[in-house]
Amino acid sequence: MNDTLNEMRTISVTINGKARQLEVAVNHTLLDVLRDDIDLTGTKECCVVGECGACTVILNGRSVNSCLMLAVEADGGDLRTVEGLEGDDGLSALQAAFLDEGAAQCGFCIPGQLMAATALLEKNPNPTVEEIQEGLAGNLCRCAGYEQITRAVLAAVREGEQ
């Protein structure tokens, strides 16, 4: 990844629970580094202007568009990507609910939807339909599975209450 065009810098980031040191180009976005440098390709690239939400990750507890920040800005941070959602005991409640409700169609927006929904539920464990729709308004789905996605988030909330 190192080439003569780019100035490099070393950053320390905790990614999905593991501390890592990465040498990154200072002009590369967090999305570039995830996808191109460390093979975490679950985070998707679409609009690269922060409108579609396909690249949503959770940095220090907040959902962010990884296309809109430089990788060096994540230095010292705690980063979670879609690859970190599945735990030792299987899929997260949200992931399972997305499958049960048929929320994942072509699937390309789904990692971003899941990360945005995960961040939403961490902040607001019992959202209304309107709060879910608002919380996911930055995540476009051209299959337009919005109803299924909303139902899946509600189902995951119910699952969490049991």
Add this chain to the structure above:
Amino acid sequence: MKNVGASPRRSGGYGRVTGHQEYLADIKLHDVLHAKLITLDCTRAKINSIDVTEAEKVPGVHFVMTPDDLPKPMPRFGPQFQDRPILADGETKYHGEPVAAVAAESKDAAEEAARLVKVDYEVLEGGIFSVAAALAPDAILVQDPALRPNDPLARTNVISEKRFGWGDIEAQESHLVVEDTYQFPMVTHFAIEPHGFMAAPEDGGISIWSTIQHPYLLQKMMAKMLGLPLAKVRVYAPDPGGGFGGKQIPKLEPLIAYMALRARRPVRLVLTLDETFQQVRRSSAEIRVRIGVDENGILTFEDIETNFLVGAYVDIADRVVGKSSYSAGGPYRVPAMKIIGRTIVSHTTPSTAFRGFGIPQISWARESVLDEIALRLGIDRLDIRLRNLARFNDEFIPLEHADGDWEQTVRVAAKRIGWKDPLPPGRGRGIAVGVKSGPTTGLSYSTVRLLYDGSAIVLAGTSDMGQGARTIFAQIAADELGIPVDQVTVVMGDTAVVPYDQQTSASRSSVLMGTAVLRACREVQSKVRDLAAKHYGIDPDAIKVAAGEVLLPDRAMPIVEVVEEALAPLGGEVSGTGEMRKDKQPDHPLGGTAAFYEFNCTACEVEVDPGTGAVILHKYVTVGDTGRSLNPLQVTAQGEGAAIMGLGHTLMEHIILDETGRIRNLGAIDYRILTSMDLPLELHSESVENADGPGPYGIKGVSEGSLLVTAPAVGAAVRDATGVVIRDLPLTPQRVWEALEEARNDGS
């Protein structure tokens, strides 16, 4: 039937929720070079020269591919006309047409070099951006007439003019005749996955990776272009991240193939979303409709002229025009019909297939004119449709028969919206019906391998781009073989492994490939019968095999138990193949009858904010005749998804050109699609199921119906609520507000 009619978790769902699903851009090839396109920020330019000196000095850059590096004359390709050059051939014909491409060791180097390529060009004055400009007597010709040597229309911008019809419209006596012209905008597919391509030289051939919906079409095209046998062109087609028609036809694969052959290394090009916008769109259209009726609103004739503005190269658009124009009259009994359909080129992004395949454009006009007639005659807008609707088995178009109880669908929608209920103040309702032909030809093969442990592998060359084909095939195989659906693996997307499939389009796959899978399973069943006969020493004629079971003379055994017992010593498998063929019919104007029709009725209830012109969707109902919903969850999702996509072109989506033809709203910030905040307050997607379809267990295709008549249903509701008639889409707040203002001023 345990799985048919149920909604198991999506096959391929696990990868989609964990991030492990490999889309094209996620695939890393060793030793790959990254490509970047060079485009000009203008529409029409004469290219004098391309200077690559500085660009090729960038460290890591291997070469800049220009037209000089391609065979002479420039290879051209296309599914109908061989008109699209690999790179702009001396002149760019639309904003964003690639003129050269860099190959470099890194994306950064490729991007840096792309900025340093010096194209010496002159911007050409004028251009064709509208139907009127294209048809003007002194119009600039978009395409070189030499591309169409024996075509009398070669010196015009009309690629073809299609005429269909029956009866004599002039001889019909009508009580009322209404004529109007409607406009439908350019819109883009906006799959969330931008298009991508890779190619790698292989021993005596080439491998190509593409986000394409039609890998076998790409294989054929590349074999022909490169002079290779089919077996030496291997196409990998990972599941597309949404297609909607935009990924059907090859676009930049030939360029990447030539670059890989030149580099003798793999080359990769993943477009940005903005670049994707410049590669695909839906045809805009101007539709003139004249309809006659008697005093009871019974149709006496329809006279429809469709002018589709298809862009600089024809792609599959001429088929869009022909197929949609043929059924332009809609799902009605019409005594006399006259249809003229024109495919018109322009200096805009080449248009291609888009969900609905021309029907949304035409239905917008026809259904709106029908509403005008109903209002003038004082006939209920639902009733005028019911009175004219084709009944089951009617030959409503020559050689085409109504293949469902369409009236039932309309009645379900009317009931759901509460058509005859009193309207709350300030609200309006609209209702519209539409019909779209499914595939007219088809050829699908499948191989099903029942392994000795009772699990199965299905090979099917369909592309699963979100519609859920993989799940459907797994459900069919599971029921036919009597195994759980999660023990079926469906393999797609590799032309060297998976048998031929003509294409993934026209909502065909459940019906055509589904039938091939079913037949392959039936062959497995037949072989299991022979296996049981041999293993148990019974006359094969005394054994029957049905869904999942082997019926021996004295007992029934699950298929998998027989297979396990008979094959256990050495392992192995029982495999079957299935073929579904729908041949061409030379006597049919479209080359074949519709395999099925997607019939839809959409009804909605809206309110219009008088201060802003915003349309508030209170209730939205879409009902389709699905024959049978093999997977109800997926059918509902396709219905809702298509409806919401249709609300996009109805309410907000349109590509905006400046006066020189450049796209002003490239990308997600300026081109709006519906978000979770823009949905109807109530949205219902329902199905009518009479098991009268040609596919397995009576199914029909389902994925396009719900956007066929979104626009006329909403337009009619806006009119009902406000009294204003708008004949151009989208119904943006600004456009609606302006119409309201005009009405207010006229009234004062």
